[in-house]
Amino acid sequence: RLLARHPILLDELTRTAASFTATDWAEERRLLAGECAALGDDTERLMDLLRHFKQRHVLRLSIADVEGELPVMALSDELSALADLLLDVVLGFAGRAVFGGDGLSPPPGFAVVGYGKLGGKELGYGSDLDIVFLYDESRNDEAEKLARVAQRVNTWLTSHTAAGVLYETDLRLRPDGAAGLMVSSFPSFRDYQAKRAWTWEHQALTRARYCAGDAALGERFERLRREILSAPRDGAKLRAEIVAMRDKMRGEVKADSRDLKHVAGGVIDLEFAVQALVLAESGRHPSLLDNKGNHQLLNRAGEMGIVPKEVAAAAAEAYLALRARTHAASLNDEEHPLLAEGELAAERAAVQALWKAVFG
Template sequence: MHGCQSSKETDGKKAIDSRQFYLKLAQRLLHLFTTRTMSGELYEVDTRLRPSGASGLLAINIETFYEYQTTEAWTWEHQALVRSRIVAGDDILAKRFDQIRLSILSTSRENDVLTKQIAEMRTKMHDNLSKETEELFDLKQSRGGIADIEFISQYLVLQFAEKHPELTKYSDNIRILNCALELKLIEQADFDSLTQAYIEFREHYHKASLNNAKKLLSVKALPTHIGQVRKTWTRLLG
């Protein structure tokens, strides 16, 4: 995102439309992030998550982003916004992004509608992405796995941030769950089981990544964690 309000030409040696400049800058950064070297890829970037998906521009004005989030974005895109944060950029732009993020995440939502939309997206993800078998548990996509915990955290923010904006402060799951615990939105048992499961799932996931192995584990390896996550999901999201 950028804060450019006009299409005036840049003042460099080869002047181009300022909006075209930001597009080329985004393309250059994407190239640097995703170029495969002997040490692997620096950072995996999923550009499909940008506004309007594959048909959208790689770089847009921040107010255009705000309008899109307000009028067009789907619930799953607001879920993605829960996890978003500024990592680099102009201070004024970063402050405006934080204002937009807070405004969108704090919007009033009907609980029945929200839980239905989140559950439908989770089912779609599982059906299309899970590599599980009868014997193997997909650490990310199987029901009771990492994605379920992420979706639970995102649900808590989207449903309760209107009354408790402090839920939007952090973008990581454990601190969101800890905030929800402090606000008495979940019980201590929920917090303990979700965070313990998340930490252990992530440990196995990272080890598999380092070994270039599949993110699968025997279904018998972590039955307690899996069952507890599924139980919490059912209670909160049906």
């Protein structure tokens, strides 16, 4: 599909190495910066350049994936690093449009936080980017301009050009959701998380991380994330709220009962179980605060005896199988992959055993 839409990538196909080597993203950033500099401030051509850059790398990664040279987690690491790089580049151009400058570096005191699959470094080929924009309180007087930066970032990502779209985005995880401000000062974000956020928003925070922009602000965010997640909670109440949210989702989603994401023992069930473990246990087990992905967190929970080790290990391996199926579906242009009769039955049973161990 990618080649059909963008024949220019055929040249990349002929240059792809016989065996995959991990990407030097710092070097790729340097090379991309040179290509961008040659285009000056021609926004349309810069947008197309970034889209072709992404498409070349996705093609290279998909070839390695199909040939079995790239494990599931390594593939997602690469796709997530690609997204981080492009977010940082786009943020630089958005900052230039509002504040001036050369566009080679993002504006100070402004950061992009990734949630969901981006935040957990578990991106797939067609994943949206769940992002939140934060700014340092030292820039309160420029809040309106920073909101324009955020809007321009979103436009750069989502605009449809001759080269396609860079990424679809979801900005609804910001404080107060779609009704909230496009950008949040760090103090207002901190207060929201501490005083007004719902349990499901803290679930989302388990998979959040700094992705682009001001690194010092990113470090402040990570310290806050750990503080919020490790706060004391009533375990029984927490689990009841998460189960209620999962039941509500099942009632609201009009999906086929075989849908890989929503099926019993599917991806969402596993993610909710891991999020419950982080929120309930990270105060006593700080290593669960590390944003290392569901697979590693499950294994840690098993090693620490929070859930039976064999249950955690089986669920962790099941998660890899579910993710591999998701990647394959994306390559085959399946928007909502459906499981065949009996497909991944053992893996789904492992996830259901985890659910029982966590929620009873």
